[in-house]
Amino acid sequence: MTEHIEVAVWGGAGEHGRSCYHFQAGETSVLLDCGGKKEHGGQYPALVAQLVRKLKAVFLSHAHEDHMAALPLLLQHGYTGEVWLTRETHRQLPGYAKAWRRYVQSRGGTVPYGPYDWERMRYRFLDDEAPQGEWASIAPGLRAAWGPSGHLPGAVWLLLELEGRLAFFSGDYSSESTLLQSTLPPAALFAGRSIELALLDAAYGDAPGTQTSHLIELTDKLAEVHARGGHSLLPVPTCGRGMDLLVELIERLPELPIAAEASLTLEWARMLRPDLAAHWLRDEAPARLASAMRRIRTVTTDSERRHLLSDDPHVILSPDGMMLAEPALTYSRLLRGDPRHAVIFTGHRSSDARTDEPYSAEIASCRYKVHQGLPDVQQMLRKLRPQRALLVHAETGATARLTSHLLRQGYSALNETQVWQQLPRADESMTS
Numbered sequence: 001m002t003e004h005i006e007v008a009v010w011g012g013a014g015e016h017g018r019s020c021y022h023f024q025a026g027e028t029s030v031l032l033d034c035g036g037k038k039e040h041g042g043q044y045p046a047l048v049a050q051l052v053r054k055l056k057a058v059f060l061s062h063a064h065e066d067h068m069a070a071l072p073l074l075l076q077h078g079y080t081g082e083v084w085l086t087r088e089t090h091r092q093l094p095g096y097a098k099a100w101r102r103y104v105q106s107r108g109g110t111v112p113y114g115p116y117d118w119e120r121m122r123y124r125f126l127d128d129e130a131p132q133g134e135w136a137s138i139a140p141g142l143r144a145a146w147g148p149s150g151h152l153p154g155a156v157w158l159l160l161e162l163e164g165r166l167a168f169f170s171g172d173y174s175s176e177s178t179l180l181q182s183t184l185p186p187a188a189l190f191a192g193r194s195i196e197l198a199l200l201d202a203a204y205g206d207a208p209g210t211q212t213s214h215l216i217e218l219t220d221k222l223a224e225v226h227a228r229g230g231h232s233l234l235p236v237p238t239c240g241r242g243m244d245l246l247v248e249l250i251e252r253l254p255e256l257p258i259a260a261e262a263s264l265t266l267e268w269a270r271m272l273r274p275d276l277a278a279h280w281l282r283d284e285a286p287a288r289l290a291s292a293m294r295r296i297r298t299v300t301t302d303s304e305r306r307h308l309l310s311d312d313p314h315v316i317l318s319p320d321g322m323m324l325a326e327p328a329l330t331y332s333r334l335l336r337g338d339p340r341h342a343v344i345f346t347g348h349r350s351s352d353a354r355t356d357e358p359y360s361a362e363i364a365s366c367r368y369k370v371h372q373g374l375p376d377v378q379q380m381l382r383k384l385r386p387q388r389a390l391l392v393h394a395e396t397g398a399t400a401r402l403t404s405h406l407l408r409q410g411y412s413a414l415n416e417t418q419v420w421q422q423l424p425r426a427d428e429s430m431t432s
């Protein structure tokens with residue numbers, strides 16, 4: 001057995017985007033995620049071809065662009081193996097691949113691979129190989145276990161065993177989703193061993209907020225907009241937090257009428273399928289979601305949109321968290337001239353998000369947590385007790401503040417955990 005698991009960051013630590021991590025123990029090496037970064041019209045991980053060719057496996061934690069948009073580049077770098085992911089993540093890939101291409105083109109860039117390169121990728125499904133929380137054999141000297149990470153349906157954490165050594169990858173993680181299940185590796189997987197290396201989602205840096213505190217901020221804002229006679233537009237991704245927001249808003253603001261685009265309600269209704277609900281939703285979630293869905297107004301056509309906007313003030317959930325596609329653009333056009341209305345973003349916005357056109361309607365940001373901040377990282381370190389931890393998915397400053405906070409709280413002593421702020425990584429990004 002080798003001394004320890006070596007990790008190389010090819011993207012995603014000290015920055016938000018292009019997540020890509022190389023783990024190696026002896027002759028066994030794997031890659032975790034291979035994403036794009038939105039800044040500057042699209043950036044990609046610093047892939048090292050001679051290491052890519054030797055990979056035993058590539059794992060994809062979930063379908064978001066910042067984790068998957070560079071996967072086809074692996075083929076260009078000589079990877080001939082499989083990409084391991086869940087069936088639900090696989091189903092979502094084409095939508096996110098399209099969204100990435102649309103984003104890059106909207107910034108005048110080109111994607112450095114063809115749309116058909118996705119079809120050349122070979123996939124294996126983690127959930128076919130083993131149920132959640134149990135080991136699956138991936139290759140000689142390599143086992144993996146997975147479980148839901150509470151970030152998005154299909155999103156997983158991974159526990160890897162490389163030549164007998166354990167490494168954990170949280171993926172994008174939240175234990176605070178209203179509807180989505182989240183777990184951590186069960187004790188049975190460890191057999192008395194400890195995790196040598198943990199890569200933890202710390203996208204919110206040292207932010208101390210809880211989901212409840214953010215929801216209070218959001219509902220206060222919605223009530224304020226409603227009181228002044230305005231509509232609130234919430235652009236949300238098709239899967240994930242829109243579903244949570246719907247249930248929270250219906251339950252917290254029962255007096256406030258809510259409308260949602262049909263493409264969202266179709267996706268939410270699909271999650272009520274017993275097999276999907278059992279995999280990805282909390283026990284009580286299907287009943288709460290079904291009840292919330294009975295109380296919303298569904299919108300499909302442009303004339304319904306216009307009719308809705310001339311009606312009493314509504315909270316409107318529309319697909320596309322970045323507001324780059326229809327129907328979010330139509331809503332934006334119809335609402336922009338009136339300062340009573342508001343567009344409220346609840347997710348991460350890249351630093352080149354559009355602000356070029358005059359806008360009378362209010363633009364606000366109220367976070368809905370789908371990642372980890374200070375209290376969440378603390379809790380994860382307490383539960384997993386890894387020997388080394390690397391905090392990823394945030395800019396250097398935020399990561400440094402979180403790290404010094406954790407060190408002050410004694411995490412360097414806790415089970416000899418070292419918290420690494422950042423690791424050296426291959427120098428040049430493969431920007432197209």
Ligand SMILES: [Zn+2]
Pocket residue numbers: 062064151172
């Ligand atoms: Zn994500």
Ligand SMILES: [Zn+2]
Pocket residue numbers: 064066067172393
């Ligand atoms: Zn992410």
